[in-house]
Amino acid sequence: MKENYKSNHQDTFTVAGTNIDAIKRANERSGMSYNEVKELLAKTTGGRGTWIYSDTNIEEVKRKNQQSNQSEE
Numbered sequence: 001m002k003e004n005y006k007s008n009h010q011d012t013f014t015v016a017g018t019n020i021d022a023i024k025r026a027n028e029r030s031g032m033s034y035n036e037v038k039e040l041l042a043k044t045t046g047g048r049g050t051w052i053y054s055d056t057n058i059e060e061v062k063r064k065n066q067q068s069n070q071s072e073e
Helices: 020-028 034-045 058-072
Strands: none
Touching: none
C-alpha cells in the first residue's frame, strides 16, 4: 500500500510537471555521487590520475624520506 506524502509546504514543480522536491528527497537517500566515489577510490587505493583527491602532503613525505635516507648513512 502506498503512503501519500503530506507536509506543511507545497512541493515545487517544473514546467514539465516534475516534482523537484521529490527528486531532491530521493537524491538524499541514493548513496554516493560519482565524484564522491572517485574521491573514496583515490584515498583508499591510490588510483592513477586521482592525485587531486588525495589528502597526502607531498612535501611532508619528501621531507620524511630525506630524513630517513640521512639516518641510514
